[in-house]
Amino acid sequence: MGKGSVVPPLIHFAQLEKVLNHARANSLWPLTFGLACCAIEMMAAAGPKFDLDRFGAGAFRASPRQADVMIVAGTVSHKMAETVKRLYLQMPAPKWVIAMGNCAISGGPFNLDVNYSVVEGVEQIVPVDVYVPGCPPRPEALLEALLQLEAQICGTRRFPEPPPAMPKVA
Amino acid sequence: MTFIEETLEGLDISVEYPDSALTGIDAQAEVSVEQIRPLSRTLFYAGLFLESVSAIDLIADEIIEGVYLFNHYEQHVRLKITMKTDRTTPKFPTIGDIYPGAVWHEREAGEFFGIDFEGSKDKRNLLLPVETTFHPLRKDFKRPEQAGKIQ
Amino acid sequence: MFDSQENSTYQLEPVEDNQFVLNLGPQHPGTHGVLRVILHMDGEYILTADPVLGYGHRMQEKIAENMPYTQILPYMARMDYLAALSFNQAWVCVVEKMCGYEVPRRAEYIRVLTTELNRISSHYLWFGAFLLDLGAFTPFLHAFADREMILDLLEEVTGSRLTYCYFRFGGVSSDVDDSFLQGVQDFVEHMRSHLKTYHELVTGNVIFQMRTKDVGVILPFDTWGYGLSGPVLRGSGEKYDVRISEPYSIYPELDFEIPVERDGDCLARYMVRMREVEESLNIIQQTLDKMPDGPVRSKVPKIIKPPAGEACMAVETPRGELMIHVVSDGTKVPYRVRYRVPSFGNLSVFSRLAKGQLLADALAVLGSLDLVIPEVDR
Numbered sequence: 001m002g003k004g005s006v007v008p009p010l011i012h013f014a015q016l017e018k019v020l021n022h023a024r025a026n027s028l029w030p031l032t033f034g035l036a037c038c039a040i041e042m043m044a045a046a047g048p049k050f051d052l053d054r055f056g057a058g059a060f061r062a063s064p065r066q067a068d069v070m071i072v073a074g075t076v077s078h079k080m081a082e083t084v085k086r087l088y089l090q091m092p093a094p095k096w097v098i099a100m101g102n103c104a105i106s107g108g109p110f111n112l113d114v115n116y117s118v119v120e121g122v123e124q125i126v127p128v129d130v131y132v133p134g135c136p137p138r139p140e141a142l143l144e145a146l147l148q149l150e151a152q153i154c155g156t157r158r159f160p161e162p163p164p165a166m167p168k169v170a
Numbered sequence: 171m172t173f174i175e176e177t178l179e180g181l182d183i184s185v186e187y188p189d190s191a192l193t194g195i196d197a198q199a200e201v202s203v204e205q206i207r208p209l210s211r212t213l214f215y216a217g218l219f220l221e222s223v224s225a226i227d228l229i230a231d232e233i234i235e236g237v238y239l240f241n242h243y244e245q246h247v248r249l250k251i252t253m254k255t256d257r258t259t260p261k262f263p264t265i266g267d268i269y270p271g272a273v274w275h276e277r278e279a280g281e282f283f284g285i286d287f288e289g290s291k292d293k294r295n296l297l298l299p300v301e302t303t304f305h306p307l308r309k310d311f312k313r314p315e316q317a318g319k320i321q
Numbered sequence: 322m323f324d325s326q327e328n329s330t331y332q333l334e335p336v337e338d339n340q341f342v343l344n345l346g347p348q349h350p351g352t353h354g355v356l357r358v359i360l361h362m363d364g365e366y367i368l369t370a371d372p373v374l375g376y377g378h379r380m381q382e383k384i385a386e387n388m389p390y391t392q393i394l395p396y397m398a399r400m401d402y403l404a405a406l407s408f409n410q411a412w413v414c415v416v417e418k419m420c421g422y423e424v425p426r427r428a429e430y431i432r433v434l435t436t437e438l439n440r441i442s443s444h445y446l447w448f449g450a451f452l453l454d455l456g457a458f459t460p461f462l463h464a465f466a467d468r469e470m471i472l473d474l475l476e477e478v479t480g481s482r483l484t485y486c487y488f489r490f491g492g493v494s495s496d497v498d499d500s501f502l503q504g505v506q507d508f509v510e511h512m513r514s515h516l517k518t519y520h521e522l523v524t525g526n527v528i529f530q531m532r533t534k535d536v537g538v539i540l541p542f543d544t545w546g547y548g549l550s551g552p553v554l555r556g557s558g559e560k561y562d563v564r565i566s567e568p569y570s571i572y573p574e575l576d577f578e579i580p581v582e583r584d585g586d587c588l589a590r591y592m593v594r595m596r597e598v599e600e601s602l603n604i605i606q607q608t609l610d611k612m613p614d615g616p617v618r619s620k621v622p623k624i625i626k627p628p629a630g631e632a633c634m635a636v637e638t639p640r641g642e643l644m645i646h647v648v649s650d651g652t653k654v655p656y657r658v659r660y661r662v663p664s665f666g667n668l669s670v671f672s673r674l675a676k677g678q679l680l681a682d683a684l685a686v687l688g689s690l691d692l693v694i695p696e697v698d699r
Contacts, residue, residue: 032350036377036695037402037484039354040446044472044482047465062350075695079299080355080376081320083347107318109396110379114387116306117298117378120318136402136483194418194567194633219545221644222661239633239646239661243545243554243561248633271547274374274669282382297375297698306383 018154024068024094025153028057028146031067033087035074038101038136042073045139055158057146064090069149070126071142075103075110076119088126096153098145099128102135109135173245177216181209190248198250203262206238206253210265210272218242218249223265223275225283227257229309234260234283255285264290282307339364343680347376351454351684354694356668358687360680367683370675372668377695385658390416390625391490393658398484400660401696403443406436407638409488414569415634415645416490419627428492428617429571434505434608435475435487437601441512442471443639444594444601447691451591452523454688455532460523467515474504490625492618506609509602516599524595533587537674537686540585547673548666551641552597553690556590558583563637575607587689594691597639626653640664640691664690664697 030052034042045052052058061067064087076084088097099122102108107120122128129152132145144162151157174185174197185199201209221239228235238251255261264287266273276287277296284305287293295302304314346357355376361368381400385393397412398405410432417424424432449464472482478497479487487494523529539549539557554561562579564572580596582589629651635644641663648657667690675683 031348033348034353035355036379037399040402040483043446043450044465044469047469048462049466049469064348075377075379077376077378078317079378080347083376087348109399110384111318112380112384112387114306114311114313114380114383116304116311116314116317116383117380118318119320124320135399138482192418193631194415194635195631214546217545220548220666221642222646222659224646224659226648226657237646237659239644243559243566246566248635250633269546269548270543270673271666271669274665295375297378299375306380307386311383 021154025150026056027059028055028069028096028149029059029061029067030057030069030071031064031087031091032060032062033070033073035072035076035080036101036103038073038104041136041139042071042100042142045142050139050143052143052146055143055146055150064088065092067091068094069096069098069146071098071100072104072122072126072128073100073136075108076122076125077117078119079117081119081125084122085125096129096149097122097126098130098132098142098149099123100132100142100145101137102133105131105133172247173242174247174249177212177218178209181205181212183209194248195250196247198252200252200254203253203255206236206251207263207265207268209251210238210268213240213249214268216242217244220269220271220275221248223272223279225260225279225285225307227283227307227309229257232257234285236262236279236285238265260285261288262286263288266290266292281305284308340368347373351687352694353450353688353692356687356692356694356697358671358675360675360683362680365679365681367675367678367680370672370683372671374668374694375698377698379695379699381660381699382658385655387654389653390627390655393655394488395484395486398486399695400699401638401640401643401662401664401693402483403446403693404439404638404640405483405485406432406439406487407636407643409485410436410570411634411636411638411643411645413488413490414636415632415647416625416627418634419630419632419647419649420490420621420625422491422621423619424491425616425619426571426613427496427615428619430608430612431478431493431497431617432488433570433572433575434497434605434612435478435485435493437604437608438471438475438505439485440639441598441601442468442475444598445471447594447639448519448523451688451691452529454684455529457523457529460519463519463522467512470508470511474501474508477501477504489618489621491621492616494618496617502609502612505605509606509609512598512602516595519595524592530588532682532685533591533689535584536587536682537678537689538585539670539674543670543673547670549641549670550666551638551663551691552590552593553641553667553670555580556582556593557585561642563635563642567635569634569636571608574611575604577604577607587685590689590691624653626651638663640693640696641667660699662696662699664692664694668692668697 110118218240281295343360347355357373397408445464445468449461452460479485644661646659650656
């Protein structure tokens with residue numbers, strides 16, 4: 001299991017946990033939580049062409065109490081940081097976080113000398129399990145992030161690894 | 171007689187007409203701080219809409235210049251009104267009770283430049299958090315130490 | 322008449338028995354991003370609505386004061402990510418105006434063609450999101466399927482799906498080829514026939530009509546007081562479109578209508594946008610027919626230093642009038658850049674519209690304003 005669990009369970013049921021993790025991994029419910037540009041690509045990922053529902057992750061919940069994946073899609077400002085943290089705390093454990101886009105990873109294009117408003121990296125606020133780079137990332141990248149999250153949760157990857165985008169230089 | 175001349179008749183404001191093909195501004199005028207309220211009332215009743223209320227920090231002259239841009243839906247004239255204020259305690263009269271849309275523009279200019287819009291009922295920060303003390307669009311603004319970090 | 326300040330100033334004070342304060346957002350599916358509205362409610366009715374902005378503030382005006390003219394261009398796409406090309410166009414046009422750069426005719430045609438495609442994709446996203454707000458899910462799927470076709474086409478020429486940075490000072494970054502033009506032609510024909518489905522599915526729907534008719538009526542008096550523009554304004558009977566009033570690019574050579582509705586309610590704004598899609602298809606068809614040959618980029622210096630002075634440039638984005646006011650001091654960095662964004666004015670009228678409405682109607686009004694919050698917050 002990833003960092004998702006806040007408090008480790010008191011008694012471990014090893015086999016039962018494995019079964020439960022498979023169930024969890026195959027029905028990730030993301031939180032409807034768009035901050036900026038990346039939210040549109042998140043919507044596109046849920047749309048008809050990319051269809052997040054194929055992976056059991058299409059049930060976007062508007063309430064954090066029903067969600068178990070938080071996709072931080074966009075720029076987190078200082079004004080927003082408190083809300084992001086509160087939403088994370090409102091989600092029931094086990095819970096996971098995907099930092100989608102450069103802004104959520106590091107502040108991205110707004111990580112500048114004059115920055116006074118943008119939080120440089122959402123991992124300062126919440127623990128992040130998967131980072132998806134891009135400005136904004138393509139919906140395929142978000143799908144891959146969810147597959148990686150599944151692999152993190154239950155230990156097995158559902159699909160074969162994608163071929164490397166760039167051939168490795170020896 | 172152009173539309174702007176007709177509208178501003180009797181207000182004692184000297185209007186210049188820059189080349190609109192090069193600047194996009196059809197008419198411009200510099201007014202004193204007392205004139206802006208009667209002027210904007212005239213403009214409101216003439217049907218000009220407010221494009222923006224903003225400011226420019228002219229740090230070399232120790233002046234903050236307020237820039238008001240108006241336009242008209244049918245006449246298509248962009249009118250730029252400027253007025254100057256002291257940089258240490260910048261103050262402009264509000265036009266928020268004349269143009270209801272100006273309230274947000276004034277709140278924004280207020281937080282970004284530290285301008286006090288006198289008479290405005292709503293002087294809260296619009297975009298920055300409530301506790302913000304700095305004025306980011308001033309030219310001598312330095313990045314706050316804690317920016318980008320969360321304790 | 323002038324009680325807007327009273328509307329927008331909300332104070333926490335003891336409320337009466339059946340009154341309460343409702344906090345809407347910043348995380349709420351109906352606010353389309355990170356808008357927060359503090360509502361003072363009496364049962365299901367709204368007494369006052371006070372929007373709280375700034376949750377997506379990204380320092381665009383400060384960044385523009387600290388970047389060379391060329392490097393600001395990518396930030397324009399991040400401001401309004403649904404109409405990145407309109408914002409691209411505003412920035413390149415204002416710099417071209419200041420420096421006096423020539424733009425080849427083919428580049429102007431490509432600019433208009435891609436911007437209008439972008440406008441359709443923006444209206445489709447609004448269409449899907451607005452109907453999601455009203456509780457209809459299927460139109461979202463239709464709109465997104467068609468929107469993906471536009472994104473595929475634009476990706477072919479611009480290289481990105483959403484935050485395009487395609488225009489350059491004095492032209493566009495790369496030429497379009499015949500397969501792209503053929504793809505656009507196919508899309509136009511597909512869309513002309515498919516738009517009927519949209520109208521059959523939604524426009525005539527009784528529930529939709531009842532949710533939107535006479536809801537959130539913008540009176541003519543409010544239009545210029547709040548500085549409205551775009552479809553929100555044209556839904557209230559004012560025929561104002563920057564493409565006609567301050568013509569730029571090749572729009573004067575094209576023949577198109579400006580759709581205007583008189584009612585000023587949510588349905589009128591919906592109809593304006595749907596008719597604008599048809600007009601955009603007309604414009605695209607005309608640019609395809611007239612597309613000239615030639616270069617797509619004129620020679621401009623590597624380092625751009627406009628002469629000292631100022632310039633205003635307005636363009637019509639899908640949401641309304643975007644005006645950029647640049648003050649230059651003759652260096653390679655602008656002295657001051659002011660963005661007058663359309664959603665800012667369009668959102669400021671919300672507290673007036675929401676007063677006295679049912680909560681569910683207020684969300685329909687919010688949806689019909691077509692807001693992009695990072696554009697309001699900049």
